[in-house]
Amino acid sequence: MERVARLKLILWMFVGLAAAVATARFLFGLGATTHLSDGTPWGLWVGFDVMGGVALAAGGFVVTATVYIFKLEKYHPIVRPAVLTAFLGYVAVVVGLLFDLGLPWNIWHMMIYWNPHSPLFEVGWCVMLYLTVLTMEFFPVAAEDFSALARARRFLVRFRIPLVIVGIALSTLHQSSLGSLFLIMPYRLFPLWYSPILPVLFFVSAVGLGLLMVILESHFTAYLYRRKPETHLMNPLGVAARWVLILYLVLRFGDLAVRGQLHGLLGGQWQVKLFWFEIVLMLAIPLILLFTPQFRERTSWQWVTAAIGTSGIVLNRIDVGGLADLSRGSRLYFPQWTEIVVSLGIVAAATLVFLVMIEHFKVWEERPADPDANPRKLPGFDKVGLTWLGTPVIAGRVKYSLAFVIAAGAGFLFLGNPRAASQGVEPTPVHRARGDVMYLKTGLVNHQKLPVKSADGEEGVLYLDADLTGYGVTFYHQREVDRNGGQKSCVLCHHMNMPRDRNSGCYECHRDMYLPTDSFRHDWHASPAGANLACVECHARGYARTSAHVKPCVDCHKHLIPSGATIKIKTYMAPSYVDAMHQLCIGCHARVALKENKPEVARCVECHKGKLNYADAQNLLYRRRALTGRLVVLPPAKANEAK
């Protein structure tokens, strides 16, 4: 029983990881959680979750056909597990599809908007109908324990044969139609995979996969619950799978020969290597093992054969679904870890449901015990020794919940910042801009930065190449003024500057070319992991929560105010500017006052709102110099000369 419990623990972890990614998928979109692109719009979620899932669930129709149509009664014991596997497989397919669809809430549109020319339309309908059929096939098992459902159960049992036949027909259709999906893209799919007989290839390999999957599932559950492995029952299935795979081999390579693609098998592209890898997994190794009796009849080798064969055929679906894509000019597709985690999580969830069903319904003749139904007793307190005996055991739901939560937490940790990823913008750092003044009307470029107005009075536009690519962006001064809050906002750029700069570099605020940035990190201030402030701690109560009704940064960040200062510190100023003011700024202020005809800019009271006598100011200056040690005090003699 520990095997089951241990497996369940691992599965719950996968489900937890997938739950974290699922959250990101639905909160931030496909861009954040996949490596899909306009070049390869289908990837792992189509290739594995949908196409692989449908193929893996092929065991259902293969086994029902074997038992109910071909009357091979000895396989009766495996009908129920096979139907259950198929049912859960199809549910998993639908769940996987919900992840992959861009607008999953519209999935029902397929029922009302019809396009019978589309293979996908047919696949959708077949999957819907077959899932219904599978539900009806499995219902009698689930209903066995409930006497209230006895009538419905009897009804469905009576119609079993028609149901089985419809199920086989539907399976034939959509197993092959999954191949038809790709008939329409002869130029996109790599020639080693594209074939006019893709539907046939898909159907044949699905039958093979169904048989191998039955073997794998039987041995796996036998191992888990320590039952006797059904080796002798599985042996003929291996023989059948052998002939199916031989048929597939002939079809696949015969098709390549007919299409004249055999020379492509020797190419050096990575797709050719992928092709051979796939062939070795799905055909070469399983066929060798299945043709050798001492391998075929041994439990452990049946395991190996089934595991390798199923992964090979699933790899084939993934290749066709996105890996072996020939889209021109786009980057090669390889799934993001999030895609892989979601796929594994769905499989893990389906497996968990499978185990629960086995333990609580009559899927087998005898139900195995739920390993967590009677968890080991908690160790008792030994009164004599005054100590706990034994190690404490966390069991059952508590254990699984813990695994789930820890895995989900790890998932969120790995996800990083999905919002940034969802925009798909690669980090492009902004450098100190190099640029020229340009006149848009005439197209002239003025390499001298001033004057900004051309001879006929047109306002020049700064043309800045901030990411040093040779392509620039236009910088409209007025637009920046308007955006940042009118005239008061001059300081935003013109007081952040370093000595001898007339203005701040763009990169002071715009750290990335394409991501919206702000020198003030609002998110951090509001986040519980950051400053953890309530809105009203900065924004005035009862007013709109905008930058207009917010208290200045200095109200909290007192260190921004030099001690004893009387000038009004602007929100955005750094302390060192107090030093810079008297030495560098006044000149600029005077120039602006002249040029823009704004004399008030140059007045002392513009900055010094309070009273300030000369001695105090001198003291202040010297104290700051002593504190920072940054400014060198000029010797009096030299100062006099400079005057």
Next chain:
Amino acid sequence: MKAAILTDTTKCIGCSECVLACKKVNDLKSDVPRRWDTDDGLSARNWTSVMGEPDNKFVRKQCRHCLEPACVSACPVGAMHKTELGPVVYDSSKCIGCRYCMMACPFGVPRYEWASLVPYVRKCVLCYDTRLKQGRQPACTEVCPTKATIFGDRDELLAEAHRRLRASPGKYHNRVWGESEVGGTSVLYISDIDLSFLTYGEHFGDKPLTQTTRLAMEAVPFTFLGVGMAMTGLYWIIQRRMALQAEQAGGKSDGKTEPEE
């Protein structure tokens, strides 16, 4: 009239006025490079692009509006639709987001809004709702300063293209791109450089891609009935044989040995 566009790449100067006009008319916001972009410049916000090729050649890329569009035949809910006028248009209210149209398009034109939580497929619709319905030509052809890309009836434009090919032999590759490949497209090109880079395959056939799935789709009802009947027949035969065998063995059998489980 079958609306069509003829682009003469020898006249294109790469000014990208068509791209800007397209953005204006279709209210497309400015774009930045994204991870999922391809190198042809198309994106969910760029429905047409001007591809710079070596030697100062410029080729405008946009939806080709095939006469038998693969995307229309592929869409499971019929969100893609070939209109009477000629453009292939998209109904976002039907879309389920499966992106099969993007896989099916041989020119790789449809784009997806990967960054959005409610993503739609985006591509050129030949200004169908905004201009074509009112009898005006698309914005891109209207603004083209050199008349490198012109709008008109498909037959007339084809004749014009062939007239240009005849008038200056040797100037152009002797073919009209879009005349017949994949069944013909509404957007035609004549060019002095090879334009096969506009497509996924170097050697496009003239067979419409819709033909490739037609056989498989037409076989669907017959497969269903055929498999169903074959299975019923097999069931009956095997059932009967087992019943006879049981009789021969002397056991009692009513022919219906359907086990309960």
